[in-house]
Amino acid sequence: MPTDDDLPALLDEIVAGVHDPATMPFLKEWTDVPSPLRERESLQWWWRQRAEWTPAKWSFSGAVFVDGSPIGVQDIAGTDFSALRSFQTGSWIGLRHQGHGIGKEMRAAILHLGFEGLGGEEAHSGAWHDNARSLGVSRALGYEPNGQDLVLRRGSPDLQVRLRLTRAKWEAARRDDIVIEGLEPCLELFGAA
Numbered sequence: 001m002p003t004d005d006d007l008p009a010l011l012d013e014i015v016a017g018v019h020d021p022a023t024m025p026f027l028k029e030w031t032d033v034p035s036p037l038r039e040r041e042s043l044q045w046w047w048r049q050r051a052e053w054t055p056a057k058w059s060f061s062g063a064v065f066v067d068g069s070p071i072g073v074q075d076i077a078g079t080d081f082s083a084l085r086s087f088q089t090g091s092w093i094g095l096r097h098q099g100h101g102i103g104k105e106m107r108a109a110i111l112h113l114g115f116e117g118l119g120g121e122e123a124h125s126g127a128w129h130d131n132a133r134s135l136g137v138s139r140a141l142g143y144e145p146n147g148q149d150l151v152l153r154r155g156s157p158d159l160q161v162r163l164r165l166t167r168a169k170w171e172a173a174r175r176d177d178i179v180i181e182g183l184e185p186c187l188e189l190f191g192a193a
Contacts, residue, residue: 002046002063006070010063011039013071013094024154025131026092032154055191056080062113064093064106071097074106076114082191085121087114104137111141111170112178118192121167129159142169 002010015035019025024032033041049059059077063070072093081087089110093103114120125143127134146164150157187193 001050001061002070006063007043009070011042014039014042017095018092019095025128025134027151027160029154055189058190062110066097074110076110085119086124087120088124104140107137107141108175109178113180115167115170117180117183118190123165125163126160129161138163142173
């Protein structure tokens with residue numbers, strides 16, 4: 001989770017922008033909230049995830065660093081993970097850091113945590129039908145289409161593509177250069193012990 005020391009830099013990234021304002025890549029339109037309410041709601045969301053964490057329902061936000069500075073967040077969340085072994089991923093990265101392959105590295109790392117570290121069996125994600133970058137990262141990491149939903153996007157109906165990655169698909173292409181350290185004492189908190 002981002003530490004309190006990381007939060008000011010992450011808020012700076014949010015203020016600088018995480019996507020072209022003409023589009024909306026997120027299901028929850030949090031980036032449309034005007035400043036400074038957007039920053040306050042972001043802080044409240046991170047603090048709420050910490051405060052409401054239980055082994056039955058958790059959401060972990062990992063701060064992503066480049067050259068020692070946080071530039072975005074990669075999330076992993078699970079509900080009833082101990083029984084389902086299923087998790088969801090989501091992320092954002094500062095607009096000025098996009099297009100350099102960082103998003104794919106972020107997702108690969110969190111998938112490694114979910115499958116290797118926590119013993120997950122399937123990962124879920126989603127993206128709007130026209131979010132080529134997000135869909136491209138998912139395809140490159142082995143996700144497969146898993147249906148679609150008609151959802152309101154800035155007040156108008158639009159298609160959200162659901163994606164699924166199985167453990168078998170992940171293992172077939174898994175990387176051996178990602179290392180997890182210090183997870184063992186935390187497994188119970190994820191419902192993974």
